[in-house]
Amino acid sequence: MKNKMLFMVMAVLMIVFIIGCSNDQESSGNNSVDTSKTEATGENDSGEGNIEIDELSIGFVPSRDPDEIITATEPLKNLLTEELASLGYDVGNIDITVGTNYEAVGEALSAGTTDVGLIPGGTYVLYDDGAEVALTATRAGLSNDSDAAKDWNENKPTEPRDDQVTYYRALLIAGPSEKGQALADKVNNGEELTFDELNEASWSVMSSSSPAGYIYPALWLQENYNKTITDLDQVVQADSYGSAFARLAAGQTDILVTYADARRDNEQSWTDDFGRDASIWDETNVIGVTPGIYNDTVSVSKNSDIMDDDLKSAIQEAFINIGESEEGKEVISIYSHEGYQKAQDSDYDHEREAQKIVQSLN
Template sequence: MKQTAKQIIRLSMVFAVALIASATLGVQSASAATKTIKELKIYFVPSKQPDQIVTATKPLKGLLKAQLKKQGYNVKNVDIKVGTSYEAAGEALTSGTADVGFIPGGTYVMYEDGVQVLLTATRAGLNKDFTSAAKWNDGKATEPTQKQAATYRSLFIAGPSAKGQELAKKINSGKKLTWEDLNSAKWGLSSTTSSAGYIYPSLWLNKNYKKTVTDLSNTVQVDSYGSGMARLASGQIDILPVYADARRDFADAWTKDYKQSKSIWDETNVIGVSQPIYNDTISVSKKSKIMTKDFKSALSKSFIKLAKTKEGKKVIAIYSHEGYVKAKSSNYDGERAAQKVLKESTK
């Protein structure tokens, strides 16, 4: 009996030591699993007014940190900046001074030597998706649908100026615009890496007239769609290429801020429609020291999950984003084709 008791005591001691060792190892493993990132730098492009973007995205800091923590990353600080231009955001990513960028496909493709695409945004689909410009011009608002879409179109909007109305009348009567018609108008163009505001309009002009935006005689650069819409309303420009739901986004500003007496749907018309464009991207810098394979995976999962929360939806609504899906570089081959056309036109 004594020998058996000793054996029991020994076994108990061994078991107790094993439990303590296991518990200690568990604490060490949990600690090791949480990796610390001192700072995550995010850049946004100025497709909306910069102050609006800064205000709307402020909650993103806490929301993203919380999601990344669930993925095993403790991010101490999230720094958010709005680039002065699309190119500024692309250059920041290429140089590694930015880690993450909310950038259009055109900006991604132009800077893809230093930038990797992670996610494509999804947006609410629209109740209008016509290749014919005239079909958009029924005087009714373009409304969102419940269906999510990973692509959109660039629309060339003619404003209330005399020339804008002249071109719209011709389109709505079933006639085709000539190159002379288009070249006689004053165009407002976005940054050279803007998909809807520059790149796809060039592809459309090349397909239909063997021209690009660089061939247009009268153009001005607009620093944001907001300032472009203001110029269109005032008659400073006749045509403004924009993303397909831009008029919906600026419908209130059209009458309140731009002081127009009629609605944006009454005073503007579509005179051209691009091919489908893949939505904006969340891309990362190839030179960023924190962008390991594991962290990129954690970042992708975090943004996808964040976009499904009520708070997250409010943040990403500034860009009309409603969700995110994993991106493929090949999705943006249309951007590459368009940029090839642009390069050839400048030779």
Template sequence: MKKGLARGLVTAGVALFAVVALAACGSKGADTKSEDKTIDDLKISFVPSRNPDDIAVATKPMASLLQDALKKQGYTVKKVDVTVGTNFEAVGEALASGAADVGYGVPGSTYALYKDDVNVILTATRAGLNKDSSDAKDWNDGKATEPTDKQATSYRSILVTGPSEKGQALAKKVNAGEKLTWQDLKDVNWGLSSTTSAAGYVYPSLWLNDNFKHTVMDLAHTVTIDSYGSGLARLASGQIDVLPMYADARRDYAEAWTSTYGQKESIWAETNVIGVTPAIYNDGILVSKESKIMTPAFQKALQAAIKDMATTDAGKKVLAVYSHEGYKDAKESDYKSEFAAEQLLQKNAK
């Protein structure tokens, strides 16, 4: 045999052996990975749509509850880190960077801002409310907003005025059936949530655009609130005149209105709704595309585990801080109106 041919056969043989060996190793590695259902650390970040301290206390038991629920799905999670973001954007940034694996209670507007970096896996369901009118004065009967037995996947943002002189003047006009003008609204003091808050910023901006061809960026006097609790404290004291909030926020803070904020009359007597936005799709549970543990299989297990957890008494107690009563599987197209809203804000910001 010629040396060149022999060398060629040897080289081919070595290459073939290498390919087979690599294939065998790759197959073994893939099998091992597919069978590995142990997660060292699952990081969950909650949005601060209520008082961050209240959320931190209420969600503390979630770690063990979720570990138990995931075990039923065949996954062993050694550690669950539960934290509360400093604001809505902080949760979005943590998901975008992979610093958090799961974002919990994330509004659609925040999802819209970070949709290239996250997947939505679940949408919360909540009890519907006995008030759902688009006419603001229908909310001002002095009676509490109460939950119904019907589960809802959307909610309203309401623009609420307090006991300040300017706030009462706006409410008086609305309750008399008169239409507000841009002049009525632009110079009063507004409390706004962070820029990705659906109820506290995005949809109020859409309401202003639909009715007056302006957005919140055109308002003369605004302050940023870090939670609805602190915003209602400012509203009660007269520091601000208007506070946009989710539709059942007054119910959540009815006791604090008199006990913590020191008001003499009930929140239903001292506040009025002057604007109601279109329906907003409920909060979502998002997972990071940058997360190293968020495989399709684990995402599916997480969906099932959270839905299962929400049916238990202990799970319901944890989720009550967000008024979540259950969850349904979600997809990106569910939030198309939120995406459109965010595009409008981005356009107006230029």
């Protein structure tokens, strides 16, 4: 009996021992799994490092003197490099070029030889088969915003305001030549200009994809005279607004078409570089005003080897951040940009309609 009792006690102890060992092993196994999950989460949180890009190319249109644009935008390289690094992209080199004309930048975006282009809306819609709009520039409103040319002349000089706008106007500006002054006098006296009077003058325009330098002035002629730029007898295409103002100052042309704050940008050059004694505000007058034009774009190439949706998003954020910094504002002021907001293709539908009208007139 005693032997039987002893056997039973030993059996119970053995069972307890086996169960205890089993629980310890399960506990140890669970801890091991939890640890491995923590390590994996830590690795995911730390990421795999930034994506490396050897070179990002940016093309600018020649709305100002090319050398001036290259000099003014040099700091953009470091600013953009730093912003993109914080957004997951390490860029080895940023190459900034100025196209020989507006179309050259559009063609480079379509071909994929330029990754990013700062181009007007008119240029964008001509090349939207190979370019995609990423951002629209914002700029300061102006103290003049009237549809009437005479109002601009009675409220000179044109000054910036604090509020931001997403559009600008194109102006037809008469210079100090005898013909230019005669046209301005009629406008300031409240008289209507005839097409014959305009046709007797020599005009300076930009390339046909420039909204302020061609498209909207052509529409102005169509709306007011049922004519267009190709109907004018004396037209010179300028390679930049700087050279256009130089010709106007020299009396080589009587009228130039340009964006509304262009005289502010060329105020100092008018006397220092172009040799005029009086100010640009005294010697030039507005003789025509176009409706509002949607602002310039930052567009990306659809055919670039490095461009994808993630990089496009990073470029959007980077330019928005640059536009919010004081140093960044100074750089982008070369184009009268003061900031950026995300854009979509449909924002430029009106521009497409303008292009269709101009193409039908040519």
